[in-house]
Amino acid sequence: MSNILGYRRASPGTQPDYLHAPYLSSIKRAPKHSPIHLPHTLTEITGPVFDPSMIDVKASDLTQQHAAAPIGERIIVSGRVLDEDARPVPHTLVEIWQANSAGRYRHAVDQHNAPLDPNFSGAGHMLTDEHGNFRFVTIRPGSYPWRNHYNAWRPAHIHFSVFGPAFASRLVTQMYFPGDPLLPHDPIFNCVPDEAARNRLISQFDWESTVFDNALGFKFDIVLAGRDSLPWESVSK
Amino acid sequence: MKLTATTWQTVGPFFRIGLERFYVSDLTFPGIAGERIEIRGRVLDGDNEPVPDAVIEIWQADAHGKYFRAENVAREKKNEKMFRGFGRVSTSDDGSFHFKTIKPGAVAAPDGTLQAPHIAVSVFMRGLLRRLTTRMYFPGDTANADDFVLHKVDPARWQTLIAKSSATDKNLLEWNVLLQGADETVFFNA
Numbered sequence: 001m002s003n004i005l006g007y008r009r010a011s012p013g014t015q016p017d018y019l020h021a022p023y024l025s026s027i028k029r030a031p032k033h034s035p036i037h038l039p040h041t042l043t044e045i046t047g048p049v050f051d052p053s054m055i056d057v058k059a060s061d062l063t064q065q066h067a068a069a070p071i072g073e074r075i076i077v078s079g080r081v082l083d084e085d086a087r088p089v090p091h092t093l094v095e096i097w098q099a100n101s102a103g104r105y106r107h108a109v110d111q112h113n114a115p116l117d118p119n120f121s122g123a124g125h126m127l128t129d130e131h132g133n134f135r136f137v138t139i140r141p142g143s144y145p146w147r148n149h150y151n152a153w154r155p156a157h158i159h160f161s162v163f164g165p166a167f168a169s170r171l172v173t174q175m176y177f178p179g180d181p182l183l184p185h186d187p188i189f190n191c192v193p194d195e196a197a198r199n200r201l202i203s204q205f206d207w208e209s210t211v212f213d214n215a216l217g218f219k220f221d222i223v224l225a226g227r228d229s230l231p232w233e234s235v236s237k
Numbered sequence: 238m239k240l241t242a243t244t245w246q247t248v249g250p251f252f253r254i255g256l257e258r259f260y261v262s263d264l265t266f267p268g269i270a271g272e273r274i275e276i277r278g279r280v281l282d283g284d285n286e287p288v289p290d291a292v293i294e295i296w297q298a299d300a301h302g303k304y305f306r307a308e309n310v311a312r313e314k315k316n317e318k319m320f321r322g323f324g325r326v327s328t329s330d331d332g333s334f335h336f337k338t339i340k341p342g343a344v345a346a347p348d349g350t351l352q353a354p355h356i357a358v359s360v361f362m363r364g365l366l367r368r369l370t371t372r373m374y375f376p377g378d379t380a381n382a383d384d385f386v387l388h389k390v391d392p393a394r395w396q397t398l399i400a401k402s403s404a405t406d407k408n409l410l411e412w413n414v415l416l417q418g419a420d421e422t423v424f425f426n427a
Contacts, residue, residue, distance in 0.1 A: 004347045011242070014244055015242075015367060016246075017366075018366065018369070023364070023366065025364030026365065028282040028284055028286075029282050029283070029362060029364035029365055029416050030365070030417075031416055033421055033423070033424070036389055036426065037425070037426050038370075038426060040427070041346055042304065042345055043298075043352070048305075048321070048322065048323035049307050049309070049310065049321070049323075051307075051310045054259075084239065095255050095256060095259070097251065097252065097256070099251075110251055121254065123254045123255045123258065124255075125255075125259075159246075159248065159249065159255055161248075161256060167296045167359075167370075167427065170368065171245065172245060172361060172367075174249075188247060191244070191246070196241075197241060200243060223243045224242060226238060226240075
């Protein structure tokens with residue numbers, strides 16, 4: 001029959017439902033039907049490939065993309081992309097985007113009354129190395145208000161998009177900062193019941209990657225779905 | 238299993254600044270093998286209002302039913318251009334999106350039979366804490382009737398997965414993503 005190994009599905013309580021009522025935008029956008037279980041096929045266990053020829057090597061340093069340095073607290077965000085078996089995910093595309101230090105995105109839709117920084121675009125990308133490592137130099141993003149509920153402010157965060165080896169391993173998430181007083185009030189951060197899963201979205205301050213006289217280091221490891229240990233026939237029931 | 242996969246979070250409303258660099262709306266190139274197609278569609282919410290801030294990603298095989306693989310990168314450098322199979326666009330103010338690509342060949346199902354030609358689709362947007370995944374199938378393809386994935390779906394809802402040909406151009410396909418309502422698109426847990 002088949003030797004296809006699929007990818008593991010979410011552990012209970014660790015991935016958000018589509019409808020999360022405290023996050024108001026989900027109400028008109030979350031499908032009403034439950035998703036139909038799709039056994040993984042060749043389509044889902046393969047995925048897009050990005051190679052070094054497609055990468056701008058300067059895109060991993062968001063503080064060097066303009067004539068002068070952006071305003072803000074310079075930070076280094078580094079970590080590894082791993083799978084659930086703790087195996088590194090090498091050569092995979094990691095994309096990030098974020099607000100500037102005043103809490104404003106360089107995006108037409110963002111009308112928050114905070115200044116744009118002519119020296120900060122807020123976007124970066126790179127491929128992980130052979131050990132799954134990534135490292136971005138950027139500035140600490142600011143918090144910003146949004147209209148979800150009364151006096152709502154998003155905790156400071158950096159958006160991450162990661163592919164991994166397969167269509168099934170795709171992940172988009174947000175990285176937060178330790179000690180942010182807005183975290184307990186944010187419906188996006190609080191979208192899953194598993195507290196440990198939520199807390200893994202918070203980066204850790206890290207002396208090792210902090211650069212003397214230059215930048216604070218924050219560690220953020222990203223875990224993608226692991227491979228099933230049994231072939232398709234056994235798990236498709 | 239030693240670790241647990243990271244929790245998804247929404248792409249939010251400002252994803253364009255981060256994701257635009259790898260937008261690909263035209264997957265074709267001169268001399269590409271296969272039947273060229275154009276896919277046009279709209280993303281609509283539960284009020285039938287356009288979703289102007291969605292990202293659509295597609296993943297598909299080439300005309301011979303082969304997916305691009307990392308091992309092809311070296312080959313591609315020496316030989317002619319290969320079909321990469323990845324597309325990414327965001328929706329316009331009216332919720333519309335479009336791709337130019339080719340119809341993929343049939344890909345094996347896990348039991349060794351063939352799946353009907355299809356394109357895997359991910360949909361991301363503000364308001365969705367994680368992506369939706371679905372598939373687009375091709376109108377009039379006789380293989381649809383035997384496709385094992387379609388057989389997991391109520392036949393009354395197949396029409397949400399199978400694109401419609403334009404009356405004037407059979408290679409122009411209309412395929413919409415309806416998030417709610419009577420014609421809600423079938424989404425899969427992939």
